[in-house]
Amino acid sequence: MSDIIKFLLERIPKEFISSIYFEASDIIIYTSDKEFFLEGREKIKEIVDEIKKRIEIRASKELLLEKEKAEKIIKEIAPKEAEIVYLYFNDHRSIVTIACKNPSPLVQNNAEILKKIKKETFWKPEVIRIPINESKISEGIVNILYKSSFFRKKFLNEIGKKIYRDWTKEKKETWARVTFLGGAREVGRSCLLLHTPESKVLLDCGINVAEGNNKFPILNVPEFNIKEIDAIILTHSHLDHSGMIPYLYKIGYRGPVYMTAPTRDVTALLALDFISVTYKQATQPLFSVSDIKKMIKHSITLDYREVCDITSDIRISFFNAGHALGSSMVHINIGNGLHNLLYTSDFKYGKTRLIDSPPTYFKRLETLIMEGTYGGKENKQPSRKESEELVIRYVKKTIERRKKVLFPVLGVGRSQDVMLIIKEAIENKIIPEVPVYLDGMVWDITAIHSAYPEFLNYNLRKEIYSGNDVFSSEIFRRVGSPIERKEVLEGGPCIIIATSGMLVGGASLEYFKELAPEKGNTVIFTSYQVKGSLGSQVKEGLKEFKAFIDGEEKTIPINLEVVSIEGLSGHSDRNQLISFVSNLKPFPKRIILNHGEVNRLKNLSSTLNKLFKVETNVPRVLDSVRIC
Ligand code: ZN
Numbered sequence: 001m002s003d004i005i006k007f008l009l010e011r012i013p014k015e016f017i018s019s020i021y022f023e024a025s026d027i028i029i030y031t032s033d034k035e036f037f038l039e040g041r042e043k044i045k046e047i048v049d050e051i052k053k054r055i056e057i058r059a060s061k062e063l064l065l066e067k068e069k070a071e072k073i074i075k076e077i078a079p080k081e082a083e084i085v086y087l088y089f090n091d092h093r094s095i096v097t098i099a100c101k102n103p104s105p106l107v108q109n110n111a112e113i114l115k116k117i118k119k120e121t122f123w124k125p126e127v128i129r130i131p132i133n134e135s136k137i138s139e140g141i142v143n144i145l146y147k148s149s150f151f152r153k154k155f156l157n158e159i160g161k162k163i164y165r166d167w168t169k170e171k172k173e174t175w176a177r178v179t180f181l182g183g184a185r186e187v188g189r190s191c192l193l194l195h196t197p198e199s200k201v202l203l204d205c206g207i208n209v210a211e212g213n214n215k216f217p218i219l220n221v222p223e224f225n226i227k228e229i230d231a232i233i234l235t236h237s238h239l240d241h242s243g244m245i246p247y248l249y250k251i252g253y254r255g256p257v258y259m260t261a262p263t264r265d266v267t268a269l270l271a272l273d274f275i276s277v278t279y280k281q282a283t284q285p286l287f288s289v290s291d292i293k294k295m296i297k298h299s300i301t302l303d304y305r306e307v308c309d310i311t312s313d314i315r316i317s318f319f320n321a322g323h324a325l326g327s328s329m330v331h332i333n334i335g336n337g338l339h340n341l342l343y344t345s346d347f348k349y350g351k352t353r354l355i356d357s358p359p360t361y362f363k364r365l366e367t368l369i370m371e372g373t374y375g376g377k378e379n380k381q382p383s384r385k386e387s388e389e390l391v392i393r394y395v396k397k398t399i400e401r402r403k404k405v406l407f408p409v410l411g412v413g414r415s416q417d418v419m420l421i422i423k424e425a426i427e428n429k430i431i432p433e434v435p436v437y438l439d440g441m442v443w444d445i446t447a448i449h450s451a452y453p454e455f456l457n458y459n460l461r462k463e464i465y466s467g468n469d470v471f472s473s474e475i476f477r478r479v480g481s482p483i484e485r486k487e488v489l490e491g492g493p494c495i496i497i498a499t500s501g502m503l504v505g506g507a508s509l510e511y512f513k514e515l516a517p518e519k520g521n522t523v524i525f526t527s528y529q530v531k532g533s534l535g536s537q538v539k540e541g542l543k544e545f546k547a548f549i550d551g552e553e554k555t556i557p558i559n560l561e562v563v564s565i566e567g568l569s570g571h572s573d574r575n576q577l578i579s580f581v582s583n584l585k586p587f588p589k590r591i592i593l594n595h596g597e598v599n600r601l602k603n604l605s606s607t608l609n610k611l612f613k614v615e616t617n618v619p620r621v622l623d624s625v626r627i628c
Pocket of ligand 1: 236238323346
């Protein structure tokens with residue numbers, strides 16, 4: 001028995017406890033004592049303060065009200081405006097999930113209604129929001145989690161046992177180092193290995209989607225052994241950070257992957273899209289749908305600022321990174337406060353239409369690992385306002401000459417930004433009303449946004465809370481099949497938003513093949529183009545390219561107008577990177593730069609070093625940096 005459980009059993013009277021389980025780092029006490037279930041929190045307050053761990057009291061099976069009766073009561077108590085869609089009773093964990101269209105009336109006023117549900121049914125209510133535009137993937141994920149609820153109870157308990165393994169043991173040795181397995185002096189295949197005396201944790205594990213030799217992180221090194229990885233932390237859903245994770249489950253990883261809930265949903269979608277694209281290219285996909293399911297079954301979601309032990313010497317919390325829905329910086333506390341690391345991953349220190357700007361205050365901070373995608377001297381992005389005006393100007397010009405505009409996008413982040421800009425411009429009659437086609441994944445990913453308003457900025461959150469789905473409008477149309485795609489291409493002037501962002505496969509490439517030869521059409525890039533990708537070559541003035549059309553390789557001329565708008569980027573530009581660093585409190589002792597082209601990173605590194613007299617470092621792939 002784990003020491004922490006022994007400790008609890010000594011301190012809490014036996015008659016109150018039916019069993020104790022871990023749910024990762026949370027401790028769950030199941031009780032069959034009604035009073036302890038309802039009032040026990042007060043009784044254990046002292047213990048919680050002493051051990052500083054989250055302890056939750058739940059009813060054991062014999063206490064739970066029968067499901068039919070509980071369902072009736074919940075539907076009676078819940079205000080009609082909540083619009084309950086379904087209830088799911090998880091008997092393994094004594095939780096009832098209330099899925100509804102509008103959670104606000106359930107959670108307002110100090111969650112009085114939820115407390116009442118708990119008191120009358122003994123089930124612990126948990127509320128989830130059903131997006132107004134229902135999304136198949138959200139439903140699918142909820143289903144996978146429910147179907148595996150027995151597995152998850154065991155799995156989370158095993159993780160807890162590992163986290164608390166050496167709870168009472170004095171930690172003698174303390175050091176930590178980070179090995180860059182990918183994404184250093186380059187963009188793509190982000191993957192870092194954090195190694196301490198007790199733990200090995202992966203930070204992101206992505207793929208370089210552009211063609212080339214450096215597609216995957218380098219995993220065949222002595223320090224990487226899949227069986228020894230304790231946890232994976234995923235900062236956000238973009239494939240260059242998440243793309244390899246289902247593959248890690250394929251090759252035998254069975255530990256947890258920590259991320260925010262929207263990151264879990266969007267990552268699953270992008271992974272599905274990724275393998276369907278490879279199928280179409282008739283190559284062997286890297287992983288299968290069942291590996292994506294494994295990833296979901298092993299996921300642990302955290303809210304921003306929630307503190308969570310993930311191993312016996314590592315504690316993490318996520319902070320909003322301003323980059324895309326659910327994207328996070330991760331603050332990592334090593335060796336019970338001995339060393340504090342902030343890994344920014346991709347972040348936008350500035351305003352966007354979607355998400356707030358990231359915080360710069362952290363309780364403690366010694367090492368900063370920061371991205372530098374746009375860290376070069378030349379990387380001053382035009383203002384948000386100018387960039388939005390550019391989008392509108394080019395769209396307007398193209399539509400007025402009765403042609404088509406294509407936005408190749410990553411699916412999450414810029415897609416929704418562009419949607420909001422265009423929606424507003426059409427509503428204000430600045431551009432003529434034409435259909436805006438969202439191909440495949442973009443539609444589903446947008447639906448996920450309205451399921452998680454708490455991850456969006458204040459304005460959008462307020463709109464969604466009041467029942468207004470900001471992402472829905474008559475002008476947005478879904479394109480789901482090649483036949484519908486053909487209709488779009490044969491139809492009149494329109495705007496098309498489609499994945500992938502760099503024209504490397506996916507719907508955007510299909511559109512590009514058809515739109516490229518015709519003068520008057522426009523392609524607008526709003527996201528970073530990795531060197532070697534078709535997108536990056538088009539941006540640099542490529543005149544023609546080879547592609548398969550109906551199984552036949554053809555040379556396609558590029559005559560359309562090519563526009564690149566950097567000011568909408570989800571990455572910070574050079575000034576934003578520097579001002580983020582200068583606003584950091586406390587100021588870090590060391591700054592390590594990754595995720596950027598080598599010249600940009602070196603330049604940023606020397607600037608930061610001069611400005612702040614701080615140690616800076618630009619590691620190469622496979623370099624290890626000792627941080628404490
Ligand atoms: Zn990203």
